[in-house]
Amino acid sequence: KAGVTQTPRYLIKTRGQQVTLSCSPISGHRSVSWYQQTPGQGLQFLFEYFSETQRNKGNFPGRFSGRQFSNSRSEMNVSTLELGDSALYLCASSSDGTYGNTIYFGEGSWLTVV
Amino acid sequence: AQSVSQHNHHVILSEAASLELGCNYSYGGTVNLFWYVQYPGQHLQLLLKYFSGDPLVKGIKGFEAEFIKSKFSFNLRKPSVQWSDTAEYFCAVTSGSARQLTFGSGTQLTVLP
Numbered sequence: 001k002a003g004v005t006q007t008p009r010y011l012i013k014t015r016g017q018q019v020t021l022s023c024s025p026i027s028g029h030r031s032v033s034w035y036q037q038t039p040g041q042g043l044q045f046l047f048e049y050f051s052e053t054q055r056n057k058g059n060f061p062g063r064f065s066g067r068q069f070s071n072s073r074s075e076m077n078v079s080t081l082e083l084g085d086s087a088l089y090l091c092a093s094s095s096d097g098t099y100g101n102t103i104y105f106g107e108g109s110w111l112t113v114v
Numbered sequence: 115a116q117s118v119s120q121h122n123h124h125v126i127l128s129e130a131a132s133l134e135l136g137c138n139y140s141y142g143g144t145v146n147l148f149w150y151v152q153y154p155g156q157h158l159q160l161l162l163k164y165f166s167g168d169p170l171v172k173g174i175k176g177f178e179a180e181f182i183k184s185k186f187s188f189n190l191r192k193p194s195v196q197w198s199d200t201a202e203y204f205c206a207v208t209s210g211s212a213r214q215l216t217f218g219s220g221t222q223l224t225v226l227p
Contacts, residue, residue, distance in 0.1 A: 033214055043204065043217035056214055090158065092215075103215060105150070105158040 004106030025093030032074040037088040116141040120218035137205030
């Protein structure tokens, strides 16, 4: 069974631009969450979607947004990019996101903002 | 708010040495605990998890962890490390109604051949 798939794997953007990252969860998984990984802040939760609804949100500015489609695929968007947004963005999926479910991660999208 | 502490930022061992990585969490209620590993250039992979039952859990590649509720700890152990265990190890927790993982800062393990 295929794992969590993220695209693109690597991208470079200019400060002020926006970026959209895509995530396909494991087949049958309905919960998708996003995390940001940086050397300074470590792994931080961005948001979680289930059945096209955002259920949880981390402590990130409104420039960070996401959505989930009816097939459970998800996208996250970062507008007005800042240098500090350079990070590895990880998508994770679980069957329904309830307490006690295992969360599986994709390989991530490396974003560099210049 | 819950938090996770990993006391060792960088651990260097020789092959065949025993490993113990510390993890403490702060949350008074029921928790689910995880250890993830990130090999160089690869994605986070689940090593093992604790949801309930036997507090000693065994994971992949010979790793195990023990949940000690009274100490709010979930330390990772391996009796004999290999060079291929070189990676960054993350402890994480979900608790209460939270569906997201709260991660520790990670421990970089370097195993010398």
